[in-house]
Amino acid sequence: ETGVTQSPTHLIKTRGQQVTLRCSSQSGHNTVSWYQQALGQGPQFIFQYYREEENGRGNFPPRFSGLQFPNYSSELNVNALELDDSALYLCASSKRTSGSTDTQYFGPGTRLTVL
């Protein structure tokens, strides 16, 4: 069984640029959540995708957007990068079924540095 994978591992961008991060969910999972983990902090929920639609969003501006594809993989896009966007971005996949708890399994993350 393949776990959650993310690409790239590391990324360096300059302020104002745009970035796309990618996530492949664990086999059998249909839901993807994205989190931002700033240095020395716990992860913060950005948004979640289920059935290719955004299903819940945290306190992040609209320049953070995402997609989910029919194979349940997902992208996180960030426009107009700011210095504070420097963080580890974590993707988590889970399986949603009626009445069950969606335990989330995390990928290794993408380390984004904005200069």
Add this chain to the structure above:
Amino acid sequence: AQSVTQLGSHVSVSEGALVLLRCNYSSSVPPYLFWYVQYPNQGLQLLLKYTTGATLVKGINGFEAEFKKSETSFHLTKPSAHMSDAAEYFCAVCYSGGSNYKLTFGKGTLLTVNP
């Protein structure tokens, strides 16, 4: 709103000693509770979770946690620390009745194990 407080940003123990990492939560509805571990430069690995039923939950690597509703706590313990337990530990909560099961994390506790 739900929140998580982890008491002690850094805990240091000797190898073989008891590990106790504290977590208190705030939730207006029955919570689901999780402990995740993060090794340096890696993503989050699920240690254990509480959803319903037995309040003492056993996880991987000899860890366990007890849900105490009256104290709104979910402390993590391990009887005997190993060097390999050195990592950062995150407590997380989500609403049991939520539609997207977003995780709210504490700020983390860094566990150091001394030889």
